[in-house]
Amino acid sequence: MSKKILFYSLFFITLIIVFYLLLTKIIPGYGKVGLPQLSKVRDFSFLDQNGDRITNKDVQGKVYVAEFFFTTCPGICPKMNTNLRPVYEKYKSEPNFLILSHTVNPSTDSVPRLKHYADSLGVDAAHWIFLTGQKDSLYLAARLSYELDDPKNSLNPIDEQFIHTQFFAVVDKNGYVRSIVDGLKKEELAEMQKEIDELLKE
Numbered sequence: 001m002s003k004k005i006l007f008y009s010l011f012f013i014t015l016i017i018v019f020y021l022l023l024t025k026i027i028p029g030y031g032k033v034g035l036p037q038l039s040k041v042r043d044f045s046f047l048d049q050n051g052d053r054i055t056n057k058d059v060q061g062k063v064y065v066a067e068f069f070f071t072t073c074p075g076i077c078p079k080m081n082t083n084l085r086p087v088y089e090k091y092k093s094e095p096n097f098l099i100l101s102h103t104v105n106p107s108t109d110s111v112p113r114l115k116h117y118a119d120s121l122g123v124d125a126a127h128w129i130f131l132t133g134q135k136d137s138l139y140l141a142a143r144l145s146y147e148l149d150d151p152k153n154s155l156n157p158i159d160e161q162f163i164h165t166q167f168f169a170v171v172d173k174n175g176y177v178r179s180i181v182d183g184l185k186k187e188e189l190a191e192m193q194k195e196i197d198e199l200l201k202e
Contacts, residue, residue: 102142
């Protein structure tokens with residue numbers, strides 16, 4: 001009798017383990033205690049510094065950091081991109097990692113201007129992409145996809161709006177924002193690299 005009980009106990013334990021393992025394969029993120037899913041990145045279509053169209057399909061399956069800046073910014077933007085430079089250097093050989101820098105001032109930041117800016121940083125479009133497009137589309141992305149600005153700020157006419165944020169969004173391979181990072185705080189930037197390592201393994 002005891003052998004039968006032992007057999008059935010082991011059988012059901014094995015069954016539970018197999019079922020759990022199957023769920024972790026079928027459902028992305030199932031069973032992980034790590035980073036939460038904060039929001040889902042919506043469809044987008046912008047132009048990069050080479051004039052190529054970049055959509056959400058182009059970044060599918062990649063981990064990336066999204067930021068919003070403008071090339072004529074005299075304040076936090078240069079500091080943010082200086083802080084992103086070591087991240088670029090660390091992961092520039094990683095095919096599944098990108099940095100997406102969206103301009104918040106597309107009337108000034110044309111494709112040629114972004115190209116000049118990227119070249120001045122000495123970075124390539126394969127791993128650090130600078131994006132421009134329609135102002136309303138860029139701002140919707142900042143607010144609704146990446147949660148880097150309060151959606152209530154969209155109540156004013158688009159011409160009167162201006163986003164100026166020091167935060168980065170860390171996005172996983174499935175297009176979910178998993179972390180918001182202060183781009184001016186070294187301790188958060190160090191933690192961000194650990195998060196990127198974790199997400200690249202998922």
